[in-house]
Each structure stands twice: as C-alpha cells, then as structure tokens.
Amino acid sequence: MGRVTERRKVIRIRDGAVSTRPDTLVAEEPLEIRLNGKPLAITMRTPGDDFALAAGFLVSEGVLAEQGDLQNIVYCAGATVDGSNTYNVVDVKTAPGVRVPDITLERNVYTTSSCGLCGKASLDAVRTTARWPIA
Numbered sequence: 001m002g003r004v005t006e007r008r009k010v011i012r013i014r015d016g017a018v019s020t021r022p023d024t025l026v027a028e029e030p031l032e033i034r035l036n037g038k039p040l041a042i043t044m045r046t047p048g049d050d051f052a053l054a055a056g057f058l059v060s061e062g063v064l065a066e067q068g069d070l071q072n073i074v075y076c077a078g079a080t081v082d083g084s085n086t087y088n089v090v091d092v093k094t095a096p097g098v099r100v101p102d103i104t105l106e107r108n109v110y111t112t113s114s115c116g117l118c119g120k121a122s123l124d125a126v127r128t129t130a131r132w133p134i135a
Helices: 050-060
Strands: 005-014 016-026 029-035 038-045 071-074 089-094
Touching: 029 050, 038 050, 050 071, 050 089
Parallel strands: 029 089
Antiparallel strands: 005 016, 029 038, 071 089
C-alpha cells in the first residue's frame, strides 16, 4: 500500500533566494471503487482507511443501507498493466439478494477531489504522462 507521507526535494523561495531542501509531504493517490466487479467511481485520497471510504461512499449513494448489505471489500490484485498490486482499486461485493440501484449501470459517479480526474470511471482513463516533473 502507498505510504501516507513521502520525503521529497522541494524548492524554497525566501526573501528572493531560491534553494532546495527535503520536506515531508502528504501522499495522495487515486482510489477506484468497483461495485460487484464493475468500475463505479474514482477519487483521490491519502492512503489508509480505503475500505471505510468505499463503504461510506456507497452508503451515501444509497447502495448500502445497512451492514448486512455488504458481503466484503477486497483490494484488486493485478490492477496494473504489469500485474502488480498498487492497493488503489477496491471491489465492494454486496450480499446476495441486495438490489443495487441503477447508479451502477453506466453512470460515472462524480466525486470531488479538486484535481481534474473526478468522474473518470477507471484508473486507466486517467493514466497520462505529466509534461513536467512533479517535484
């Protein structure tokens, strides 16, 4: 799983002088939420309580009404092209007999993360190469 913080070299500008120094930054990674194997939403988050985030999201969308509606939540292995597990994709399985609302059929659910990837239906849809180095 991704780390919650990362050490990175940053540029510091103080009184007109520019220098570089290491700093601790909060990590942010995408999380794709699948429902019964189908991509539903993608959002950005600090890695950590991914299962609680996914379950809470589905409660807010009306998919889960009570604890018994949830069968399990698992990380999807092999979620990348090279087959490695980034722990950035979770699949929420509903209990047998739970009627899933129509939001899961073909809708790309909007989640706010303020980074421009909201509304994408899968991680593959946001994989782009940045024009500049991030740090």
